[in-house]
Amino acid sequence: MAGTLVRGLSVLAHLERLETRMHRSRKKLEEPQTVQAEETALVTEIQKLRRLRDKLRAEVKRRQAGVKASTANVEPDQTWEITEQEVLERKWENLKAILQAYRFTGLSGRLTSRGVCVCISTAFEGNLLDSYFMDLTMQKPLRIHRHSVPVFIPLEELSAKYLETNIQHFLFTVCEYLNAYSGRKYQADRLQSDFAAFLAGPLQRNSLCNLLSFTYKVEPRGQSFPLCARLLYKDLTRTLPTDVTVTYQGMDALSTSWEEQRASQENLFRTKPLHHVFTSFARKGEMLDMSLVS
């Protein structure tokens, strides 16, 4: 009987198995119908999804086209923003350049934490020469904190007189002094460098270039007599001498023609800048050479 029990259990299990088999076979008989139904259902589903997909695609395309069209309208706005920034930048660069170029007016300045830094740019006959600076403190009393003006320019004197009372006059006067000094220095430098051939000895000068003394010849290689010139610039705001003395070296009494020549030389130095006088000597020499050749 034990085997039968076991068999009984397995019989039950067997019966279960048979039952499920039966169900399956029944299902298989039914399947074509359900399958078909399921198939058709799926097919319709697929078709539905496809239709939806096409619809969405069309919508995307439409919107893209619409966006493109609208960006065609929006673009001018964006480029307008760019140019505004560019315009501002260009304005900024322009202003900086103008401030830098102000130097060429001769008198310019820049605000500092303490006050203002004034820049005096000197020039002579269109040549830009040295620049000098003064750092002013905007306090009472107004004073020069530091500067690069040479020590032989009477800056203390001028500032004592005008800095507190009339700053404009002070600045213009210092400009005058510095420009005149630069101009005199320029002339003396030109003489020493460009016309050394005309000088019979070294050019004697001083810090302010307001006393020049030299011996020269009108023709560098010629037979002409050496002349001694002494130029005094008593007015420190001018670039032409106030006193000129020209003498023939070692000769006191002169004949009339020589005296005329001497006087005309003096006049030349009094009226023309130093290096121009020597340029005219050089030109006369060239003309003489040319006449000799021809």
Added chain:
Amino acid sequence: MDETVAEFFKRTILKIPMTEMMTILKAWGFLSENQLQTVNFRQRKESLVQDLVLLCEKKRASLNDAAILDIVYTQFHRHQKVWDVFRMSREPGEDIDLFDMEQFKRSFKKILQRALKNVTISFRDAEENAVWIRIAWGSQYRKPNQYRPVYVVYYSQTPYAFTSSSQLRSNIPLLGQALTIASKHHQIMKMDLRSRYLDSLKAIVFKQYNQTFETHNSTTPLQERSLGLDINMDSRIIHENRIEKERVQRVTQETFGYYPQPRLEFAQYKLETKFKSDLNGGILAEREEPLRCLIKFSSPHLLEALKALAPAGIADAPLSPLLTCIPNKGMNYFKIRDK
């Protein structure tokens, strides 16, 4: 050639280091290139000096030529002398200074020679319209001592003259007088400023030491350089007192600026002050007479050393104005008394 002159030549040339011999002889300009080429510069110094002295004799070199060589040597070795600074002044409203170098030299020589029969005066023009003057002093009965000369450096149309310190103090008033009259000034006084570095003295009195100015052309702001304190160097390092350190840096930069300081070797303070104490009582507090003491700060480069004090943490910032006023006031000798 006179024996003393030959000896003077010998000793002057002997002073010159071999490495500089050619440069200095060329700067002197008395012996031409060709003549210098005839001399063997590779021999022992004593023999070289002998050859050179012979050459000078042949060329009839004078005492003045030797003096000029001495000036050239001193120009190359200006740090070997200690320089004093004199300031001259004239009455206000005077005529424009039409400085004539030749006239100045003539006048200077005349004044000294009128007062002292025995004196050697030599001139050498230098750059920036300056002149170096060498003076060898003698006396009524003695010839000038060529081995203890005084040098004067004068920049035309300025009120300042620089003189090498000399033991022979008695002639200084005469020297001052000659300088004043020859340069058309009225008064002269000695400044409380002294150093071996002639160029630094010039920078201080001509106020040429602080020459960076803010212009529209300079793009970098001046505040970027630090005193070696790179706070952001390593993130593993934490700086305590960062705010205080930055404050000290800022104050130091404001006082000393961004430029290289002129070079001085010392600052001397002579104090004549009464003792001041917070504590009441004590022997010194009762003392009526002022205490006298001398404080001297020495350094190979005093102003740079002072500038480094506060950032190094050795002193508080800002430093005492007695220390920071040195270049501004043009003084490194101070006398401090109770007011």
